[in-house]
Amino acid sequence: MNSALTWCLALAPFALAGSGFLAGAAKPFRRRAGTGAALTAAFALALAVATGVAIALHSPLATGTLGIDGVGLGFYVDTLSAIMFALVAFVGLIVTLYSRNYLDGDPAQGRFTKWLCLTLAAVLLLIVSGNLLQFGLAWIATSVGLNKLLLFYPERQAAVLAARKKFLASRVSDLCLVAAMALLHQAFGSLDYAVLFAGAEAMRITGVVPGAIHAVAVLLVIAALLKSAQFPLHGWLTEVMETPTPVSALLHAGVINAGGFLVLRFAGLISLSPVSLEVLVIVGGFTALFGSVVMLTQTSVKVSLAYSTIAQMGFMMLQCGLGAFAAALLHIVAHSLYKAHAFLSSGSVIDLARASWSPSPGGRPHPARMAMIVGLVLAVTLVVGTLFGATIIQQPGVFALGAVVMLGLAHLIIQAFDERPSLYVIGRTVALAVLVGLAYFGLQLAAEHLLAGSLPPVQALRGPLDLAIVAVVVLAFAAVTILQSLLPGKAAEPRWQALYMHLANGLYVNTLANRLVLRFWPSPPPVQTGRTASIMPTSGAHP
Template sequence: MMTLLTFLVIAGPLLLFLLGLAPSGWAERNPLKFVRLAESVAIVGLVSAVLATWGYSEHGLIEQGFAGIDIYFDALSATMLILVSFVSVIVIRYSRNYLAGDPGQGRFMKWLALTIGAVLTLIVSGNLVLFTLAWMATSLKLHQLLTFYSDRPTALIVARKKFVISRIGDLCLILAMALIYQRFGSLRFGEIFAAADIVSTTSQSVDAGSELSWIGILLVLGALLKSAQFPFHSWLPEVMETPTPVSALMHAGIINAGGFLIVRMSHVMILAPSALDLLAVFGAITALFGSLCMLTQTSVKKSLAFSTVGQMGFMMLQCGLGAFSSAILHIVAHSLYKAHAFLSSGSIVDIAKASWVPSCAKNAIHGTCLAVSYSHWC
């Protein structure tokens, strides 16, 4: 039974990775077939996530290897797996119409499948090695989506900035992983958490310069860099020329990876109060900064981007205060809201433009509309 549940847990990421390995030439020659196949795989992944969650509710923690891959499936993983799988189905179906007729649609769907597969692998990883590899793969595959329109210089510049920031975050996570192995003697989540719980029950105090504090600080830095926290946020509001489905997936799923890292490693983080204090301070500053900047934007996408920056700041503040359950609730609510907001942003712009029609007509002089930008409605 446990083997079946483990297979259900990894079914989504495994199928998406296999889909992403399809030859690019075939995908571009048969875009409609590839899109339908991607939709089917995403739906199968969502169903598998729901069944795996039901299995977890019946049998408890799923912690075992499958084909050499360590799996750690608890309530956190179940919640995030269903959330990302659901958003992925919506984004893939939206992409079918959004990129209809685009010569690169097949290639786009290929990279989209690999990106989603990496995010799902991150969620169900059972050890820090697999987690770190999925963490890096998510960023690298997202880079391909951000540079999908390679003839747009602004998109390339912003993607390179994001690439550099992400590599610094990767380095922080790798250093934290090395220190965790040195301190706890294992890289498997179950063993790390058990050892951390033993330490937390003792009366030993944690010095600011101790190994545990450095582990916490490195994890915090990795999370801040991944989730576009101040002052590492600048790339997120500038990613405006990427396709809308990528923006939806990025803001509803990938940007939450930093918060997921902190909550996943919460057993270790509570041993480093100085790191949690640092996280709370940066989160509070980012929340205030992002909220204020959002109010000054005239572009719908930029306003939503700064909203994401601010919301991620609130989530980091919650983690820094030790409210990890509230942070997960925040992730779920924000992801669903932001996915809908980005995918419907085009309709909102059309509605806003349409609202100018009456005033445009009233101000017409000799049949010419004073509002030049909306003259085609007069």
């Protein structure tokens, strides 16, 4: 019964793939093809819900591998994959419904629907794969489908450049995954998940970890970092705005999470290697800070959202490196839902801003008072985190992100003190901060219990390096919070203008990457398609 349900869940990716091929062929019925794709995505979501109920009773569900030595076709579904499957199916359903109207009348609507469905099918197949070879094939198929979507308008030079940078990063990622695959098959004699997970657990119990497993963990981490647009290979993600808006929503809310899912899926193996975890901590922590700071300087709504995604993926990698795997999955779910809504509603941002505008009383923030408020927020985080057992020593990953989330509320408290100082406003704002802290740490605790059978338990602080990194991340975001409030009053000063300009250009890292790619892979002349760039819509407008 359980095996049959797992095979039924596997129908969803293949049904989406079939819908994609039909959409590409049904040119006179493009809108009907989009409706068929949406119905298939709804079918996938319904299967995910049914499977989630079954997993609540019997976890995990596995079919075994139809092949030789754990290499072939098979499916493995536990709480982790059920949550991710439901998330991608839900986002895919919303995106396909949105794109049905968004591209209505576009002569290439059938081609767009085809590659949208095929990309979604590859992501869903990746999530429920039961062995690493199948995972790797779906991993590559996801990259191929996304590349086709990025080049939906091939006459746009910026789209071509972004697709090429993504292509190069993805191919290196693929090579790392293939190398890890070869080492794992040599070590365990199989690529079936059940065998790999059992072998990793045995190593954890005995405490004996061969050097090949450390190499596998590092290779998997590098593959995930390259897939997740981490610094310094992040630039392509900020340049995909030449594609239709549904692609941006699907990419930022679904496909970009493939790297994070790789780390979570093989967390049992990766957590055996302290070196691989430190790589996640260092790269993820720096990317989170870099993306967050640069995001504040962007004037384009969608570029700002792109840097936000880069930062959020960095946070997620930082959490994994600190051993907070359940918190990382909760982060993925929350970020995906928020980012899908943000991109699909980005065309209305001006109307929303005008509707919510209110005159500022003109408060003047004071640095000392702001520092005191930031310290108060961090103290609240420490107290609430301690109540839930999420201290900086016991659960550094959960605490670090909790502190950053709470620092986001510091602006509200600063305004309460500076603009309309009254006991009622101050008390209400502080109460809100406490409530947010309770909600955050409560959700983290619930996610930890829900995923106890799918992910390793939360790890304690490993040593002084991790402590230093957590401290640097929290203090750096505290400094950014203070500067964000002070900078508007210093906008006329030349040094702040220069700093703003450098940050707005991402410290020119992406510019150097563009020059390097163009040097060794020059762009061809623009493709003439009968639609000139001057009349082509941007990704935020209806074509």
